Amino acid sequence: MVAAALVTALAIAAVALAWSKWVPYLHKAVTLSGTHTWKGSSILAVGGVHASNAPSWHAATSFASAYFELVWRALVAALLISAAVSAFVPGSWVARVMNRRTKVGSAAVGGLMSTPSLMCTCCTAPVAATLRREGAGTAAVVAYWLGNPLLNPxxxxxxxxxxxxxxxxxxxxxxxxxxxxxxxxxxxxxERDAEQRPAAVPADASRPVDGTWLAGAPRRFVLTLLRLGLILVPEYLVVVLAVGAVRGWLFPVGESGFVHAGVLVVIVAAVVGTLVVIPTGGEIPIVAGLAALGLSLGGVGALLLTLPAVSLPAMAMLVRSLGRRAVGAAAGVVALGGVLAGGLLTALG
Incomplete structure (x- = not known):
């Protein structure tokens, strides 16, 4: 019975990922292997928005339109996978697989599980929220969330x-x-704040996995889709619009007087990179364009790490399930990682 439910969840995930990620990215990899050139420009420049442009409704809507055109398949896949996990995978099984004796072990499992899905930070967020709700620990969930964009093969x-x-x-x-x-x-x-934030308890931990549980799976599947669609997607849209509106202020590299090198640039790039939302691979044209405008290797390394890793919309979607402390700490870790990446890329030359 459990085996049939797990096979169903895996089949839904495999079909959704093949449609939204695996097949399109295979075609893109084949194309790039022949051209060695990334076609298309930075998503931050859509709608004719340039560095230092003031926030506007046009900047917001043009960015959101371009962004969702690129990620809608992945978002649909994420919602389907989230619903499949909630409906067909017992919460006790999620906790048993992802929660290990040590935090490093849990993080390693979460990171390993993230590699096949190839998602950006925002499309990963609904799945990460569901895993947390089904009993996965903070370390495993954060690793799954960050591993999708950072370890994306x-x-x-x-x-x-x-x-x-x-x-x-x-x-x-x-x-x-x-x-x-x-x-x-x-x-x-x-963990230090455990008294204030109780540990996650699987949604069906006290429910026996029997015929009744399996019969209720379709209903749980639909209810999860509705919950995610009515709660997460609207707030996701609002924050994407906000980021799009102010994107002209984020990367003024081409402006006169902007310092292209130095420690301050690395720090600024690391912080800004944690806020911006981009589609999978969207960091490549952004970083390449900024490098061509004279951004230092330190700044390039910082953005290469932080741009895909987290974003304001993803943080907004996960704050209820992970808590402000965990989401803030994850963003801080990514920003520090950006500084480290800047230093490493500078050293490598």
Whole structure:
């Protein structure tokens, strides 16, 4: 009975990912292997918005339109996978697989589980929220959330075709440190606040896994889709619009008087990169364009790590399930990882 339910969940996930990620990215990798050129410009420039432009409704809507055109398939897949986990996977099984004796072990499992789904930070958020609700610990959930964009095999392949090898090494090395070590640290920090924030309890922990449980799976599937669609998606849209509105202020590299190198630039890039929302692989044209405008290797490394890792919309979607402390700590770990990536890329040259 449980085996049939798990096979159903895996089948839904596999079909959704093949449609939204695996097949399209395979085609893109084949194309890049022949051209070694990334076609398309930075999503931050859509709608004719330039560096230092003031916030506007046009900037917000043009960005949101371009962004959702790129990620809608992945978002649909994420909602389907989230519903499948909630409906067909017993919460006790989620906790047993993802929660290990040590925080590092839990983070390693979460990071490993993230690699096949190839999602951006925002599309990962609904699945991460569901895993937390079904009993996965903070370290494992944060590692799954961060591992999707940072350890994304497709993006690493794309980088290998269009960028210097130092970029690939920096992204992978620091990404592993942030996903495993950083997520374990976040889990340990949150543990100190355990009295104020009770541990997650699987939604069906007290429910026997029998014929009644299996018969109720379709209803749970639909209810989860409705809950995620009515709660997460609207707040996701609002924050994406907000980020789009102010994007002209975020990367004024081309402006006169902007310092292109130095420690301050690395720090600013690391902080700004944690706020911006981009689609999978969207960091490649952004970072390449800024590098061409004179951004230092330190700034390039910081953005290469932080741009895909977290974003304001993803943080907004996860704050209810993980808590402000965990989400804030995860963002801080990513920002520090960005500084580390900037230093590593500078050293590699």
């Amino acid at each position: 497709a993006v690493l392949v794309f980088l290998g075709f269009v960028a210097p090898w130092q970029w690939v090494v920096t992204r992978l090395a620091v990404g592993l440190v942030v996903v495993v070590g950083g997520s374990a640290l976040v889990g340990r920090l949150v």
